[in-house]
Amino acid sequence: MGYVVRDVVVVLALAAAAARLDSWLAWPVYWAAQGTMFWALFVLGHDCGHGSFSNNAKLNSVVGHILHSSILVPYNGWRISHRTHHQNHGHVENDESWHPLPEKLYRSLDSATRKLRFALPFPMLAYPFYLWSRSPGKSGSHFHPSSDLFQPNEKKDILTSTTCWLAMAGLLAGLTVVMGPLQILKLYAVPYWIFVMWLDFVTYLHHLFPQIPHYHLVEATEAAKPVLGKYYREPDKSGPFPFHLFGALARSMKSDHYVSDTGDIIYYQTDPKLAGGAQASD
Numbered sequence: 233m234g235y236v237v238r239d240v241v242v243v244l245a246l247a248a249a250a251a252r253l254d255s256w257l258a259w260p261v262y263w264a265a266q267g268t269m270f271w272a273l274f275v276l277g278h279d280c281g282h283g284s285f286s287n288n289a290k291l292n293s294v295v296g297h298i299l300h301s302s303i304l305v306p307y308n309g310w311r312i313s314h315r316t317h318h319q320n321h322g323h324v325e326n327d328e329s330w331h332p333l334p335e336k337l338y339r340s341l342d343s344a345t346r347k348l349r350f351a352l353p354f355p356m357l358a359y360p361f362y363l364w365s366r367s368p369g370k371s372g373s374h375f376h377p378s379s380d381l382f383q384p385n386e387k388k389d390i391l392t393s394t395t396c397w398l399a400m401a402g403l404l405a406g407l408t409v410v411m412g413p414l415q416i417l418k419l420y421a422v423p424y425w426i427f428v429m430w431l432d433f434v435t436y437l438h439h440l441f442p443q444i445p446h447y448h449l450v451e452a453t454e455a456a457k458p459v460l461g462k463y464y465r466e467p468d469k470s471g472p473f474p475f476h477l478f479g480a481l482a483r484s485m486k487s488d489h490y491v492s493d494t495g496d497i498i499y500y501q502t503d504p505k506l507a508g509g510a511q512a513s514d
Protein backbone atom coordinates (compact mmCIF):
# COMPACT_ATOMS: atom_id res chain seq x y z
CA MET A 233 0.00 0.00 0.00
CA GLY A 234 2.96 2.29 0.69
CA TYR A 235 3.82 2.32 -3.04
CA VAL A 236 0.30 3.54 -3.88
CA VAL A 237 0.41 6.40 -1.35
CA ARG A 238 3.93 7.38 -2.46
CA ASP A 239 3.06 7.39 -6.16
CA VAL A 240 -0.21 9.29 -5.73
CA VAL A 241 1.55 11.92 -3.57
CA VAL A 242 4.29 12.30 -6.23
CA VAL A 243 1.68 12.68 -9.00
CA LEU A 244 -0.17 15.41 -7.08
CA ALA A 245 3.07 17.17 -6.01
CA LEU A 246 4.34 17.24 -9.60
CA ALA A 247 1.05 18.72 -10.83
CA ALA A 248 1.07 21.36 -8.08
CA ALA A 249 4.70 22.30 -8.76
CA ALA A 250 4.14 22.55 -12.53
CA ALA A 251 1.01 24.68 -12.13
CA ARG A 252 2.88 26.99 -9.74
CA LEU A 253 5.96 27.37 -11.97
CA ASP A 254 3.84 27.62 -15.15
CA SER A 255 6.90 28.13 -17.34
CA TRP A 256 7.42 26.73 -20.84
CA LEU A 257 10.88 25.65 -19.71
CA ALA A 258 9.45 23.62 -16.80
CA TRP A 259 6.51 22.02 -18.64
CA PRO A 260 8.53 19.50 -20.74
CA VAL A 261 10.31 18.31 -17.59
CA TYR A 262 6.91 17.97 -15.89
CA TRP A 263 5.42 16.06 -18.85
CA ALA A 264 8.26 13.51 -18.87
CA ALA A 265 8.13 13.07 -15.07
CA GLN A 266 4.34 12.96 -14.80
CA GLY A 267 3.95 10.63 -17.80
CA THR A 268 6.38 8.29 -16.07
CA MET A 269 4.43 8.58 -12.80
CA PHE A 270 1.18 7.75 -14.64
CA TRP A 271 3.03 4.67 -15.91
CA ALA A 272 3.98 3.87 -12.28
CA LEU A 273 0.27 4.04 -11.35
CA PHE A 274 -0.48 1.64 -14.19
CA VAL A 275 2.21 -0.81 -13.00
CA LEU A 276 0.71 -0.88 -9.49
CA GLY A 277 -2.76 -1.43 -10.99
CA HIS A 278 -1.23 -4.18 -13.15
CA ASP A 279 -0.07 -5.90 -9.94
CA CYS A 280 -3.65 -5.57 -8.63
CA GLY A 281 -4.98 -7.13 -11.86
CA HIS A 282 -2.66 -10.10 -11.45
CA GLY A 283 -3.57 -10.46 -7.76
CA SER A 284 0.04 -9.83 -6.78
CA PHE A 285 -0.65 -6.51 -5.01
CA SER A 286 -2.49 -8.17 -2.11
CA ASN A 287 -3.91 -11.56 -1.14
CA ASN A 288 -7.23 -9.77 -0.58
CA ALA A 289 -9.17 -9.84 -3.89
CA LYS A 290 -11.43 -6.94 -2.82
CA LEU A 291 -8.47 -4.73 -1.97
CA ASN A 292 -6.88 -5.55 -5.34
CA SER A 293 -10.12 -4.55 -7.07
CA VAL A 294 -10.64 -1.29 -5.13
CA VAL A 295 -7.03 -0.10 -5.46
CA GLY A 296 -6.88 -1.27 -9.10
CA HIS A 297 -10.04 0.69 -9.96
CA ILE A 298 -8.77 3.88 -8.28
CA LEU A 299 -5.36 3.69 -9.96
CA HIS A 300 -6.47 2.66 -13.43
CA SER A 301 -9.55 4.90 -13.60
CA SER A 302 -7.31 7.87 -12.76
CA ILE A 303 -5.35 7.20 -15.97
CA LEU A 304 -8.45 6.32 -18.06
CA VAL A 305 -8.00 2.54 -18.09
CA PRO A 306 -11.17 0.40 -17.61
CA TYR A 307 -9.72 -1.82 -14.87
CA ASN A 308 -11.77 -5.01 -15.21
CA GLY A 309 -12.01 -4.87 -18.99
CA TRP A 310 -8.24 -4.59 -19.23
CA ARG A 311 -7.64 -7.10 -16.39
CA ILE A 312 -9.65 -9.83 -18.09
CA SER A 313 -8.14 -9.33 -21.56
CA HIS A 314 -4.67 -9.10 -19.98
CA ARG A 315 -5.22 -12.44 -18.26
CA THR A 316 -6.07 -13.89 -21.71
CA HIS A 317 -2.83 -12.35 -23.02
CA HIS A 318 -0.67 -14.02 -20.37
CA GLN A 319 -2.43 -17.37 -20.79
CA ASN A 320 -1.78 -17.35 -24.56
CA HIS A 321 1.45 -15.39 -24.91
CA GLY A 322 2.66 -15.49 -28.55
CA HIS A 323 -0.30 -17.62 -29.71
CA VAL A 324 -1.45 -16.50 -33.17
CA GLU A 325 -5.19 -16.94 -32.61
CA ASN A 326 -5.62 -16.67 -28.85
CA ASP A 327 -3.11 -14.05 -27.65
CA GLU A 328 -4.77 -10.71 -26.90
CA SER A 329 -2.19 -7.93 -27.27
CA TRP A 330 0.53 -7.53 -29.92
CA HIS A 331 -0.36 -11.01 -31.18
CA PRO A 332 1.53 -12.21 -34.27
CA LEU A 333 -0.47 -11.64 -37.48
CA PRO A 334 -0.85 -14.60 -39.88
CA GLU A 335 0.38 -13.69 -43.38
CA LYS A 336 -3.12 -13.88 -44.89
CA LEU A 337 -4.50 -11.39 -42.34
CA TYR A 338 -1.45 -9.15 -42.74
CA ARG A 339 -1.89 -9.06 -46.54
CA SER A 340 -5.57 -8.16 -46.11
CA LEU A 341 -4.75 -4.98 -44.11
CA ASP A 342 -4.84 -1.68 -45.96
CA SER A 343 -1.57 0.23 -46.11
CA ALA A 344 -2.73 2.82 -43.54
CA THR A 345 -3.44 0.09 -40.94
CA ARG A 346 -0.04 -1.52 -41.65
CA LYS A 347 1.68 1.82 -41.13
CA LEU A 348 -0.21 2.44 -37.86
CA ARG A 349 0.74 -1.03 -36.60
CA PHE A 350 4.41 -1.13 -37.66
CA ALA A 351 5.77 2.36 -38.43
CA LEU A 352 7.08 4.22 -35.39
CA PRO A 353 5.85 6.28 -33.58
CA PHE A 354 2.26 5.22 -34.44
CA PRO A 355 2.29 1.80 -32.65
CA MET A 356 3.42 3.59 -29.48
CA LEU A 357 0.10 5.50 -29.43
CA ALA A 358 -2.08 2.39 -29.88
CA TYR A 359 -3.32 1.67 -26.36
CA PRO A 360 -6.50 3.85 -26.17
CA PHE A 361 -7.52 2.60 -29.65
CA TYR A 362 -6.83 -1.00 -28.58
CA LEU A 363 -9.06 -0.45 -25.51
CA TRP A 364 -11.88 0.82 -27.74
CA SER A 365 -11.69 -1.67 -30.58
CA ARG A 366 -8.93 -4.28 -29.93
CA SER A 367 -6.33 -5.36 -32.51
CA PRO A 368 -6.57 -5.88 -36.31
CA GLY A 369 -8.65 -8.96 -37.07
CA LYS A 370 -10.49 -8.93 -33.69
CA SER A 371 -13.82 -7.39 -32.72
CA GLY A 372 -15.30 -6.09 -29.45
CA SER A 373 -14.36 -3.41 -26.91
CA HIS A 374 -12.92 -3.34 -23.38
CA PHE A 375 -15.80 -1.03 -22.38
CA HIS A 376 -18.73 -3.13 -23.60
CA PRO A 377 -20.12 -5.82 -21.24
CA SER A 378 -21.39 -7.90 -24.19
CA SER A 379 -18.04 -7.87 -25.99
CA ASP A 380 -16.79 -11.31 -27.00
CA LEU A 381 -13.72 -10.58 -24.87
CA PHE A 382 -15.77 -11.43 -21.79
CA GLN A 383 -17.84 -14.27 -20.32
CA PRO A 384 -21.55 -13.60 -19.56
CA ASN A 385 -20.82 -13.77 -15.79
CA GLU A 386 -18.26 -10.93 -16.14
CA LYS A 387 -20.80 -8.35 -17.39
CA LYS A 388 -21.18 -6.72 -13.97
CA ASP A 389 -17.42 -6.35 -13.59
CA ILE A 390 -17.21 -4.61 -16.97
CA LEU A 391 -20.10 -2.27 -16.14
CA THR A 392 -18.38 -1.30 -12.86
CA SER A 393 -15.12 -0.44 -14.61
CA THR A 394 -16.76 1.42 -17.47
CA THR A 395 -18.76 3.46 -14.93
CA CYS A 396 -15.53 4.35 -13.06
CA TRP A 397 -13.91 5.29 -16.39
CA LEU A 398 -16.88 7.55 -17.21
CA ALA A 399 -16.65 9.17 -13.78
CA MET A 400 -12.99 10.05 -14.42
CA ALA A 401 -13.81 11.31 -17.92
CA GLY A 402 -16.59 13.44 -16.36
CA LEU A 403 -14.17 14.80 -13.73
CA LEU A 404 -11.70 15.77 -16.46
CA ALA A 405 -14.50 17.42 -18.47
CA GLY A 406 -15.56 19.38 -15.36
CA LEU A 407 -11.96 20.43 -14.65
CA THR A 408 -11.62 21.53 -18.27
CA VAL A 409 -14.62 23.85 -17.81
CA VAL A 410 -13.28 25.23 -14.50
CA MET A 411 -9.54 25.45 -15.30
CA GLY A 412 -9.62 25.84 -19.08
CA PRO A 413 -8.64 23.37 -21.82
CA LEU A 414 -5.03 24.58 -22.08
CA GLN A 415 -4.35 23.92 -18.39
CA ILE A 416 -5.83 20.39 -18.58
CA LEU A 417 -3.89 19.74 -21.78
CA LYS A 418 -0.67 20.69 -19.97
CA LEU A 419 -1.46 19.04 -16.63
CA TYR A 420 -3.12 15.82 -17.82
CA ALA A 421 -3.40 15.20 -21.58
CA VAL A 422 0.29 15.46 -22.49
CA PRO A 423 1.45 13.22 -19.57
CA TYR A 424 -1.36 10.80 -20.47
CA TRP A 425 0.08 10.32 -23.97
CA ILE A 426 3.59 9.88 -22.54
CA PHE A 427 2.14 7.18 -20.25
CA VAL A 428 0.53 5.55 -23.33
CA MET A 429 3.96 5.48 -25.01
CA TRP A 430 5.51 3.88 -21.91
CA LEU A 431 2.79 1.25 -21.85
CA ASP A 432 3.00 0.36 -25.55
CA PHE A 433 6.80 0.32 -25.37
CA VAL A 434 6.95 -2.09 -22.41
CA THR A 435 4.11 -4.39 -23.45
CA TYR A 436 5.49 -4.69 -26.99
CA LEU A 437 8.88 -5.77 -25.62
CA HIS A 438 7.11 -8.06 -23.11
CA HIS A 439 7.25 -8.55 -19.32
CA LEU A 440 7.73 -11.54 -17.05
CA PHE A 441 6.33 -13.49 -14.20
CA PRO A 442 2.86 -11.92 -13.89
CA GLN A 443 2.11 -13.42 -10.46
CA ILE A 444 5.12 -11.67 -8.85
CA PRO A 445 4.87 -8.00 -7.80
CA HIS A 446 7.02 -5.71 -9.96
CA TYR A 447 9.44 -4.86 -7.13
CA HIS A 448 10.59 -8.51 -6.88
CA LEU A 449 11.23 -9.08 -10.60
CA VAL A 450 15.02 -8.70 -10.39
CA GLU A 451 15.20 -11.53 -7.80
CA ALA A 452 12.69 -13.56 -9.85
CA THR A 453 14.89 -13.27 -12.93
CA GLU A 454 17.92 -14.59 -10.98
CA ALA A 455 15.84 -17.54 -9.70
CA ALA A 456 14.57 -18.35 -13.20
CA LYS A 457 18.01 -18.47 -14.86
CA PRO A 458 18.93 -22.03 -13.76
CA VAL A 459 15.40 -23.25 -14.58
CA LEU A 460 15.51 -21.85 -18.13
CA GLY A 461 19.08 -23.12 -18.66
CA LYS A 462 20.22 -22.72 -22.29
CA TYR A 463 16.90 -21.02 -23.20
CA TYR A 464 17.66 -18.01 -20.99
CA ARG A 465 18.68 -14.92 -22.98
CA GLU A 466 20.84 -12.42 -21.12
CA PRO A 467 19.47 -8.93 -21.90
CA ASP A 468 21.79 -6.10 -22.95
CA LYS A 469 23.18 -4.22 -19.96
CA SER A 470 21.22 -1.07 -19.22
CA GLY A 471 22.60 2.32 -18.18
CA PRO A 472 20.70 4.48 -15.66
CA PHE A 473 18.08 4.93 -18.42
CA PRO A 474 17.25 1.95 -20.69
CA PHE A 475 17.87 3.84 -23.96
CA HIS A 476 19.26 0.66 -25.57
CA LEU A 477 15.68 -0.70 -25.71
CA PHE A 478 14.80 1.88 -28.40
CA GLY A 479 17.15 0.01 -30.76
CA ALA A 480 15.49 -3.34 -29.96
CA LEU A 481 12.05 -1.82 -30.54
CA ALA A 482 13.03 -0.22 -33.87
CA ARG A 483 14.68 -3.46 -35.10
CA SER A 484 11.60 -5.53 -34.23
CA MET A 485 9.16 -3.05 -35.83
CA LYS A 486 11.26 -3.16 -39.00
CA SER A 487 11.60 -6.93 -39.28
CA ASP A 488 8.78 -8.72 -37.35
CA HIS A 489 5.66 -8.30 -39.47
CA TYR A 490 3.77 -11.56 -39.95
CA VAL A 491 3.99 -15.30 -39.40
CA SER A 492 3.19 -18.24 -41.68
CA ASP A 493 -0.48 -19.21 -42.05
CA THR A 494 0.41 -22.85 -41.40
CA GLY A 495 2.57 -24.78 -38.93
CA ASP A 496 2.64 -25.36 -35.18
CA ILE A 497 5.81 -23.41 -34.37
CA ILE A 498 6.19 -20.38 -36.60
CA TYR A 499 8.52 -17.38 -36.76
CA TYR A 500 8.20 -13.74 -37.73
CA GLN A 501 8.89 -12.79 -41.34
CA THR A 502 9.63 -9.42 -42.89
CA ASP A 503 7.61 -7.39 -45.37
CA PRO A 504 10.28 -5.94 -47.72
CA LYS A 505 8.11 -2.84 -48.32
CA LEU A 506 8.01 -1.94 -44.62
CA ALA A 507 11.64 -2.94 -44.09
CA GLY A 508 12.82 -0.54 -46.77
CA GLY A 509 13.60 -3.16 -49.42
CA ALA A 510 15.18 -5.81 -47.16
CA GLN A 511 14.74 -9.45 -48.16
CA ALA A 512 12.20 -11.56 -46.28
CA SER A 513 13.78 -13.55 -43.45
CA ASP A 514 12.58 -16.56 -41.50
Ligand SMILES: [Zn+2]
Pocket residue numbers: 278282314318439442
Ligand atom coordinates in the same frame (compact mmCIF):
# COMPACT_ATOMS: atom_id res chain seq x y z
ZN1 LIG B 1 0.87 -8.68 -17.02
